[in-house]
Amino acid sequence: MKTVFKNKILSLFVVIFFNTTGTINANNPPKKDFKKNYIQNINLSKSIFITGSPIITATGNQIYCPQTSIKIVTDISINDPAENTINAINVQISSGYLIGEDVLTLTGSHPTVTSIWNAETGKLSLTSINGNPLPHSDFINAVKNIEFKTSSAVPTGSRNFSINLGKSNYLPSSTHYYQFVSSPGISWGNAKRAAESSSYFGLKGYLATITTLDEAKFIGEQLSGNGWIAGSDALKEGEWRWQSGPEMGTIFWNGLQAGYTTTFAYWNNYKEPDNGGIIDFIKRPGVEDYAYITDPNNGQKGTWNDLELYGVEDPTKFNHPKGYIVEYGGMPGDPPLQMSASTTLTMLAITSTVAPQICNSGSSKLEATTSTGTINWYDTAIGGNIIATGTNFATPILNTSTTYYVESTIAGCKTQRTPVDVKVNSVPNITPETVLSPVCGFGIFFLKVTASEGIINWFPTNSGGSILGTGFTYITPQISTNTTFYAEANNNNCISLTRTPFKIEIYPLPPVTDQKVAICIPGSVELDVSIPNMTYLWNTGETSQTIKAPTTGIYTVDVTSPAPENCTNTKKITVFEYDKPEIKNVKVDETTVTIELIKNEDYFEYSIDDIYYQSSNVFTNAPSGLQTAYVREINQCSIDDKPFIVIIVPKYFTPNNDGYNDVWEIKGLINYPLAEVILFDRYGKKIAQLNHSNRGWDGTFNKNPLPATDYWYVLKLDTNSPELKGHFSLKR
Template sequence: MKIKPHINILLLFAFSIYNFGHANSIPNPPKKGVTASLTKTHSLADNAPVLTATGNQVYCPLTNVNIVTSISISDPDTVETLIDAIYIQISSGYVIGKDKLSLNTTTTPHPKVIADWNQNEGKLTLKGTGAPMSYADFENAIRDVQFNNSSTTPNGTRNFSISIGQANYLPRNGHYYEYVPFTGISWTSARDAAEIRTYYGLKGYLATLTAADEAQLAGEQAPGAGWIGGSDAETEGVWKWVTGPEAGTVFWNGLSNGSTPNFAFWNNNEPNQAGVENYAHITKPGVGIPGSWNDLQVAGNPSGDYQSKGYIVEYGAPGDPALQLSAFTTLTIASISSTTPASRCDPGTVTLQATATSGTINWYNELTDGNHIGTGSSLTIPFLSTNTTYYAETTTTNCASGRVAIEAKINIIPTIINTNSPATNCGPGLFTLTATTSSVGTVNWYSQVGGSAIGSGLSYITTHISANTTYYAEATNNGCTNSIKVPVDIRVYPLPVVINETVKKCSSSTITLDAAIPNISYLWSTNETTQTIDVSTTGIYTVDVTSQAPESCTNRKTITVSEDNKPEIKNVAVNEATVAIELVKSEDYFEFSIDGINYQNSNVFNNAPSGLQSAYVRDINKCSTDNEPFIVIIVPKFFTPNNDSFNDIWEVKGLAEYPLGEVTLFDRYGKLITRLNHSNRSWDGTVNKNPLPASDYWYILKLDPNSPELKGHFSLKR
């Protein structure tokens, strides 16, 4: 084996720096004031190896398939050289826990090679057992690397990148992604460190993940969490890529319920902008969605799940040299990738469709075995009367995929066979409409013959309806209908008209209560069933009145029976000819009289005649009465003793009713003139037969010794 000495030295120097294929391994980011030249290593673009591979194949379930059919590793400057390791990455489509790469040593042993499978990263590392190995040894090993999926029904496509460098390679865009562990590094330091890293002449930058396959390869399949090049430090809530070729591209607006004009892969409820969290970081494994993003402060947290653990460097930009450090191949899993079931109304012809990732599609009538009934992307059944499941599989040269069920549905067109028409209700309200169909299916409801359906189901509750109307029922089965709308009449029956009453009865008497609607059915709260009932006690009585069939509508009348209070006279106040009857408790339904014949609502009487009389009070129903005697005393204002038979004497009318009554008369100077009493009730204007002059005279009236004095004056006119 010949190795160019200067090439050998250069390669050994390069890989001692790259540590099994890493780019510039910088233990710490550059500090302020330190130039980049102090931390950069030599570029290897001039003598980078070249990898080429073929092997785009079809994978059959539960098999082991070599990922390449040919592989070549060469160097522009030498015939043969040595390298430390080869890295084979499932770069897209990786299903953790099911996909696996392994080195097959059954047919050809590879004693010099150690194969290390990292399930979390989806990466297989091949390296020598002791010293670096030749290209040829690695080529032989790569030819025996196999892919396997443990599922019986795998799907999709797997892309494999085969690289000399340890950075993950994404064939779609030709970029490399390297995770650099550095616990506690800040975002700004990570950005600066990423920008001075190179990978075989490719300039690095803090990763910008603009598509799902990038996010999976650089995040979910990375060996740890780290900073990426997104930030909203410039404008709060507007997240941009601020590194690499995508600098300035907005990928998110707002908080966790925001929107994205481009690809974004935030963790649950992120970004939440807690504190000053302006920088994007791939979430720690085990926290939320694998490989998703979180917003952190520039230095992250001092410890815990949100402490910065490192950063992701992306290599690849317009103008970078075109390298062939990596080769890639593809396995397409033979599977039915999509199906189109068929359905129709009533029996007839149906056509099923399917597409496959590769191979020829065959159709069967059973999941296993059964009859082969067709080939191609579609299957037409000339006549089908019941729901039937068919099965499609794709067949390649080496294998057949699992069969996929595709249903052909026959929806029998139903009819309405019964409704609850007419739907009735006593008075306005909600109506429940029902209908049954001839077979499977349900019912669409309409408020008119045309227009859109207002509801569906075997029953429907209307809105408030106050007048007779008609709704319509249409039978349907998965969109299949005969377009016949069956009317369902709605009838609003009137309720019997009742008027609640309050009636009064006399104490210890009965009263007749009347439902007041003839020729219907009655049910009183006393369980009586006649139109009228007699009751002797006060209280609230109800009667349910029900109209005749077919309406049979019931309404309830309430009659309140009460008794009036008994009237009770407290006092009869007499002021000359004005009399006021005062009660212990007044009520609106009491009426008054002072002759026992003529009654009035007012308790005050004017111009009452003099003498002994009685005051009367009763309730308007004449259930009870009370009376009290009283006397009206009328004192004349003047008298004219001229013997003309008019006002010739001064007399207090009614004094005769008071045996102990006394009236004392005085002149204007207070001189006693005479006394009047029960037996001497009048004065003729003389003293000792001598006429007194015309003047004002005074009196003091007492009806008995215990009654108060009543004082006044009158005139004697001549």
């Protein structure tokens, strides 16, 4: 919101020149202009010292009667203690202006005054015919004879008029003054400095800050050019601030074109600010940091674009800078000015109507609002009698659509009658076209209806609920349980009396589960459907619940439930043969035995006595001697075995005659009369030979003690058994 300072009138010591339009200084500091013009006017002997600026007041807030002309003021006065003549007055439609429809015209005889109407800006300029200043009274009489007229038969809203003594344009809603300064090619920085060095009858100038739609339209659509304004995101990319004026530092936009505002922004066609487009943004981030009112040939008139500091340098391009907008008012220390007056015309108009529709028959309560005056209701477009007065009118019982007419009137003026249509719509009926039968398991269904009128909406419930779809046909998702959908007809919000149900019944399929069954070849295996009281049909042609499968392969059976369902589901049984076990090695560590296979399977089981089998391939506490390892498939279809020997060989002995471990002896060797053990020293020299009768070694060679170290052995239980090799330690 613009800041308006309402200070008490300050006594000003200023110089007013013969043309009291004030000094708008765009290029030089105010002191230079003051000195230059003061000297010039001394030479002309026309400098006057006063204690204030000219004051203009006007009255004339009125109602506008359509298709008529009306004077924009009822009275006007100009008070200038320093001068009783002026060169010009500008009258502008400052808000609500409709180009091509609204016009201001100077009527009557005014031999000293000429008028120029600018349809582009909505401004009527009154000037002296010979260029010399005229008495205030000449311009006062002329303004009193300015008439407004619009060509619209049904004008709406209001028109605000600003009557200005100076060159700047005045906007009553902001109480600020504005001027477009033509300066082709000027940069944003130079425009900002020039605007801030400008003054207008003591008001400090600044590059315009636009904070309302009314201000945006006035500046962008009714001033004579496009140019720079004070917005910039140069301080922080994507954070647009006003960089001049009372709003200095205020953030008004965040982001690119998809950004947001918490105050007001008026970017062009939802495509700005674009920072030069995505390609330029990647190459040169932050390239367009300054706000500019868009050229009217390149977007919606009055909206904004973001440009580089110097804009587009080619003068033939749209975005070549044309100038800048200077705003006056709201700065600290500004004196109060009354160099502009304003009046308002309110268009006599019906501003809104409401006509609730009727379903089948009934009464409708009609509503109408007006900008001012009295509302009258008619049942004819022209002529006829008033059937009601006021903002509300309750119709009689209606069975068919009927049009009423409403007008607003005040002091002999009335609007064109506005039609108010009361729609009487019939309540629609629904005819189902889809006949549903129970289905087995699941399905997708096409539900179809016809309606006497209107559209069809589909719902999941009999009342309320969200709309699932619209149209005469509804395709359901896949349904696997009993479900009901409902169709409702809507004829302009006249709803069918009840929703039409579509009940979908789903019969369950027999709960079959596919299986895998192992078979021993040669042999057979029994296959069982495991679901009783059904009808069965195997791919072998058999019809019983169980069958014998003589070979591997895939067997299928169609399982059908009893009537009335008669739903069929197919079970698949895969008959296969397990792999045969193959022993790779039997690892013996004293009494721990591990059976190692070429390929391990979960369905193998293990034994070392062919009596007790286990799922683990590791056995502990195995008895000594020659053993056999067994591995079989769990169904005993196949088996493999391998012999192994469990011998307990001491890891060391201590021949010190203490009665413990004095000799090295393989336990259990006594059970093997053909066994033979040969001992070697570390150099491979044979030092002893043991057998069934000579089972132990005392650590000597030729009755001489051997040193403490490691020795090696080779064991063979008989001529057919494998050799066992190892080593042990002699400790003293």
